Amino acid sequence: MTLAACVEGIGLVGPGLAGWPHARGVLCGSARYERTRTCIPSPDALPAVERRRAGKAVRISLAAGLEAAAAAGRSARDMGAVFTSSTGDGENVHAICEMLASNDRMISPTRFHNSVHNAPSGYWSIATGSQKSADSLAAFDASFGAGMMEALSRLAADPDEPVLLIAYDAPYPEPLNATRPIPDAFAVALALSSPQRSRRGATITLEPGGTSIDVLDDSQLEDLRRGIPAARSLPLLRLLALEAAGRATLDYLEGLPLTVRCS
Amino acid sequence: MKPVLLSAYTTTSCLGRGLAPTRAAFRAASSGLAPCRFETVDLNTCVGEIPGLDDVALPPGLGRFDCRNNRASEVGLAQDGFLEKVEEAALRYGRHRAGVFIGTSTAGILQTELAYRRRDPASGALPPDFDYRRTHNTFSAAEYVRTRLALTGPCAAVSTACSSSAKAFATASRMLEARLIDFAVVGGVDTLCLTTLYGFASLQLLSAAPCRPYDVDRDGISIGEAAVFFLLERTTRAGSIALLGAGESSDAHHMSAPHPEGQGARRAMELALGAAGLAPEAIDYVNLHGTGTPSNDAAEDVAVHGLFGDSVPVNSTKGMTGHALGAAGALEALLSVIALEEGRIPGSPGTRVVDPKLRARYEMRGAVRNVQRVLSNSFGFGGSNCSLVFGRVDGQ
Numbered sequence: 001m002t003l004a005a006c007v008e009g010i011g012l013v014g015p016g017l018a019g020w021p022h023a024r025g026v027l028c029g030s031a032r033y034e035r036t037r038t039c040i041p042s043p044d045a046l047p048a049v050e051r052r053r054a055g056k057a058v059r060i061s062l063a064a065g066l067e068a069a070a071a072a073g074r075s076a077r078d079m080g081a082v083f084t085s086s087t088g089d090g091e092n093v094h095a096i097c098e099m100l101a102s103n104d105r106m107i108s109p110t111r112f113h114n115s116v117h118n119a120p121s122g123y124w125s126i127a128t129g130s131q132k133s134a135d136s137l138a139a140f141d142a143s144f145g146a147g148m149m150e151a152l153s154r155l156a157a158d159p160d161e162p163v164l165l166i167a168y169d170a171p172y173p174e175p176l177n178a179t180r181p182i183p184d185a186f187a188v189a190l191a192l193s194s195p196q197r198s199r200r201g202a203t204i205t206l207e208p209g210g211t212s213i214d215v216l217d218d219s220q221l222e223d224l225r226r227g228i229p230a231a232r233s234l235p236l237l238r239l240l241a242l243e244a245a246g247r248a249t250l251d252y253l254e255g256l257p258l259t260v261r262c263s
Numbered sequence: 264m265k266p267v268l269l270s271a272y273t274t275t276s277c278l279g280r281g282l283a284p285t286r287a288a289f290r291a292a293s294s295g296l297a298p299c300r301f302e303t304v305d306l307n308t309c310v311g312e313i314p315g316l317d318d319v320a321l322p323p324g325l326g327r328f329d330c331r332n333n334r335a336s337e338v339g340l341a342q343d344g345f346l347e348k349v350e351e352a353a354l355r356y357g358r359h360r361a362g363v364f365i366g367t368s369t370a371g372i373l374q375t376e377l378a379y380r381r382r383d384p385a386s387g388a389l390p391p392d393f394d395y396r397r398t399h400n401t402f403s404a405a406e407y408v409r410t411r412l413a414l415t416g417p418c419a420a421v422s423t424a425c426s427s428s429a430k431a432f433a434t435a436s437r438m439l440e441a442r443l444i445d446f447a448v449v450g451g452v453d454t455l456c457l458t459t460l461y462g463f464a465s466l467q468l469l470s471a472a473p474c475r476p477y478d479v480d481r482d483g484i485s486i487g488e489a490a491v492f493f494l495l496e497r498t499t500r501a502g503s504i505a506l507l508g509a510g511e512s513s514d515a516h517h518m519s520a521p522h523p524e525g526q527g528a529r530r531a532m533e534l535a536l537g538a539a540g541l542a543p544e545a546i547d548y549v550n551l552h553g554t555g556t557p558s559n560d561a562a563e564d565v566a567v568h569g570l571f572g573d574s575v576p577v578n579s580t581k582g583m584t585g586h587a588l589g590a591a592g593a594l595e596a597l598l599s600v601i602a603l604e605e606g607r608i609p610g611s612p613g614t615r616v617v618d619p620k621l622r623a624r625y626e627m628r629g630a631v632r633n634v635q636r637v638l639s640n641s642f643g644f645g646g647s648n649c650s651l652v653f654g655r656v657d658g659q
Contacts, residue, residue: 003441003443050518053518084419086400086402087400088401093372093375096458096462097372097375097376097379097458098379100376100379100457100458100461101376101379101380101382105457105461106461106464106465107458107461107462107465108465109462109465109466109519111462111465112458112461112462112463112465112466112519113462113466113518113519113644113645114518115458115462116368116422116423116424116643116644116645117368117401117422117423117424118422118423118424118643118644118645118647119518119644119645121423121513121645121647122513122518122644122645122646122647123518123645125513125514125515125645125646126515126516126517126518126646128515129515130513130515131512131513131514131515131526131527131530132512132513133511133512133513134423134511134513134645134647135421135423135430135434136421136422136423136645136647137419137420137421137422138400138401138402138405138419138420138422139402139405139418139419139420140396140400140402140406142402142418142419143402146417146418146419149417149419149438149443150419150434150437153434153437153438153440153441153443154437156437156440156441157264157437157440157441174387174388175382175386175387175388175389176375176389176395178388178389179389179393179395180395180396180400208416208417208443253417253418255415256359256415256416256417
């Protein structure tokens, strides 16, 4: 069975990649890639209280999601959301584990509610006012692929509700970083709609399986792809940047890649 | 949506290991809650602990997954004939046609909490025996199940706090309907850890006594743990028990407090009924989220009474099991299935005097009833809501 979607808008926050217009130039070869630390955006869409409490994962996922929705010309209120991440908010987890190993285990309520994997989707719904369903998935290195499967099967089940797929990862501080090194923060968002209802943007199809996984020619971009689960999306983003028909084979689960075709 | 067959299931919680002790506890309306003696926890609260997890060993070759959470999964997978049923499905459809979707909120984070006590004094490094990927990481809960069952199709952990394992059913049913998979192992696994115990303590949401959902004196939750698994298939037979509908929504209100009028909860229930093609009066019993905090039960009551009035019996089973957090959706799905099998609504141990301000038809005692369709609610932090409808196919 093949799933399909129209990619109406893209948002991106990553190391040396500030927004989709810039990243598109890098990925189609018209601009040089210069790796710099990810610039963490300010979560201006949140009310003041939540803005203060928002960690990196919330900030990058919110920025990428809003960019994709705006590019699609849609209000995020009308869209379902699929969040997917390997790790969530690493700094917060680290702080909690340090406190629980100390003599004073009384973690703060904000630390606790920020520790849930779906914190970015919770902040997202508060920022956008969307009361639509929001998923929050985790699949370690396969998280982007898991999000694609979920987002496109949502469109198949309900073609009338466009979906935002938001994949994000943020690094852990030490000592967890040594056990799960994620070099920098990265978030990508795709505003997706059913081809039965939309003809805007590139049409993609998705099916599990495929042969060898696509790699990127630029060694720095390839490092990103390998190093950050959400950046496993880069071969697909390159295809979308080129605005040409073609195929991308994405890393998903061990022994099970995903094949995306673009027309 | 098309009904999805529940062709096998198994449960592990403080009510016991396996279906038989769970059914017995269901009939007796007994509670598995007891004062917390877990690990080094110094909180005045009760928990619903799975008996004997410290003595469980994972099968050879899977030792790197060893943690309390995966031990609970191992107990679940190995009982009630579940492995055999999955094997039959794998032979029938192919191992690559299986989806594995497991709801969890904290997976094996206890392993990291313990490892932080053993950091290298000089470098601060975690001990070399610590396996982040296979214990702490949220996906470990799903990866263990997929690896243990040698299934090779799509897989994800669903982690939306206390609605996680209810939403795992919705994810699996969409993939079945899209024919990306032919069968699915769906479940919820969450086990006791310090993050949730001290976290809920920080929010002042832990009751000192066993929790009392809907009681006039309710004062908080009791945390439980569970590992519950279902085998899902597309083909249903008349009379078989199936998932009939799922509804999901977001509150868009607050990170840890429900919408006071239960707007998101109401929407999730309406969507679930719509997906099942049923009117509210077709439901014979509502298994509430019913955590036992003053504000959660009040908000849910507004939504449930608004939709069902006072004609449909409702109650919460958390007085029996405690709140199994990310596993609560699957655990309460299982108790809903027992209600259908037994033609009986469960009791609500702990609840003594129903709060007169709450208006839904709360039943404190279990009773034999004609139960053909059940709606089960699961709501979580981040304003994540999911309602599921279970029932007999064709209303037989």
